[in-house]
Amino acid sequence: MPILEVSEVGRNIAESFSLKHISFKLHSGQKLGIAGATGSGKSTLLKIIAGLDDADAGVVYFDSKKVKGPKYRLIPGQPGIAYLSQHYELRNHQRMEEILSYANTMTEEKAMQLFDLCKISHLLKRTTFQLSGGEKQRIALARLLLTAPRLLILDEPFSNLDLIHKSILKNILEDIGTELGLTCIIASHDPLDLLSWADKMIILKEGSLLQEDSPMEIYFKPVDVYAGALLGKYNLLNEATARLFDASLTLNGKNLFVRPEQFAVATKGNNGVAGIIEKIVFWGNYHELKIRIHENIISLITTSGDFEAGQKIAIQLKEEKNYWTL
Numbered sequence: 597m598p599i600l601e602v603s604e605v606g607r608n609i610a611e612s613f614s615l616k617h618i619s620f621k622l623h624s625g626q627k628l629g630i631a632g633a634t635g636s637g638k639s640t641l642l643k644i645i646a647g648l649d650d651a652d653a654g655v656v657y658f659d660s661k662k663v664k665g666p667k668y669r670l671i672p673g674q675p676g677i678a679y680l681s682q683h684y685e686l687r688n689h690q691r692m693e694e695i696l697s698y699a700n701t702m703t704e705e706k707a708m709q710l711f712d713l714c715k716i717s718h719l720l721k722r723t724t725f726q727l728s729g730g731e732k733q734r735i736a737l738a739r740l741l742l743t744a745p746r747l748l749i750l751d752e753p754f755s756n757l758d759l760i761h762k763s764i765l766k767n768i769l770e771d772i773g774t775e776l777g778l779t780c781i782i783a784s785h786d787p788l789d790l791l792s793w794a795d796k797m798i799i800l801k802e803g804s805l806l807q808e809d810s811p812m813e814i815y816f817k818p819v820d821v822y823a824g825a826l827l828g829k830y831n832l833l834n835e836a837t838a839r840l841f842d843a844s845l846t847l848n849g850k851n852l853f854v855r856p857e858q859f860a861v862a863t864k865g866n867n868g869v870a871g872i873i874e875k876i877v878f879w880g881n882y883h884e885l886k887i888r889i890h891e892n893i894i895s896l897i898t899t900s901g902d903f904e905a906g907q908k909i910a911i912q913l914k915e916e917k918n919y920w921t922l
């Protein structure tokens with residue numbers, strides 16, 4: 597029995613945008629990542645799921661009960677679902693321990709464990725003015741968790757965080773998953789933040805659900821270039837170029853979809869496809885080689901810094917036969 601079932605949900609927001617026939621299920625303890633470009637409808641969908649907006653069509657079931665929107669509830673929001681918006685508010689001039697005590701439905705001991713989990717135990721005596729953006733967000737998250745929700749929904753939680761605070765929040769979310777076993781949904785326009793966390797992902801495009809699968813399936817087998825591009829860099833090789841790498845390939849007018857890490861520099865004795873390195877981009881933990889092969893520029897990533905622009909190189913496909921075409 598799924599804990600959440602979204603069935604044919606639609607919402608007409610404006611002439612230029614509507615949410616269309618969104619359906620998916622989520623089981624208890626699952627972690628769902630919702631990815632989509634800015635304006636693809638992520639927040640609209642999350643608010644409907646949380647009972648903070650009314651759908652124009654379809655229905656959402658949470659724990660087998662219909663989620664009621666603000667039209668049908670005096671106090672908006674579905675009991676058991678906690679929603680952290682991009683624009684949460686914390687009262688000024690109040691100490692964090694006061695703010696948190698209002699929300700607490702737990703024993704003192706459990707609350708303290710939760711504060712440790714959210715890495716806010718050292719912030720309890722402070723007021724809002726004495727906190728950074730990332731710290732405020734962790735307080736807001738702890739405040740939600742104190743209500744012991746069964747479904748936690750986070751809308752763009754990483755968008756205003758630097759790498760250090762992003763990493764702290766990611767660890768917290770990982771711990772919440774392990775220790776509380778919560779069902780959780782996170783929406784992000786940067787799905788790279790979701791790849792390592794989510795059990796499954798859905799991709800939204802212009803208000804429609806484009807693809808639903810595991811992060812790895814979507815990463816290597818996107819249904820179109822929009823889904824492919826959302827999850828990172830890729831190469832599209834036409835049939836003639838693809839056949840340089842594998843002469844047995846027939847693509848029937850399609851293109852071979854290859855992530856940069858699916859190419860490798862050819863090893864000695866192995867005949868790779870010859871090209872010239874046009875440019876090298878340093879990305880920190882890897883180098884991206886932009887290699888010209890005839891009229892194509894192919895992107896390959898390597899941890900080796902032993903290459904130079906202008907150098908001749910031979911490359912090959914790493915995982916031959918596991919092809920994806922678009």
Ligand SMILES: Nc1ncnc2c1ncn2[C@@H]1O[C@H](COP(=O)(O)OP(=O)(O)OP(=O)(O)O)[C@@H](O)[C@H]1O
Binds near residue numbers: 635
């Ligand atoms: N109250 C509103 N009135 C008019 N248009 C709206 C309203 N709320 C949202 N929209 C439009 O609906 C579309 C979807 O918005 P939504 O906030 O759901 O997208 P999103 O995927 O969450 O975007 P982002 O990643 O930028 O937060 C956008 O084009 C937005 O401009």
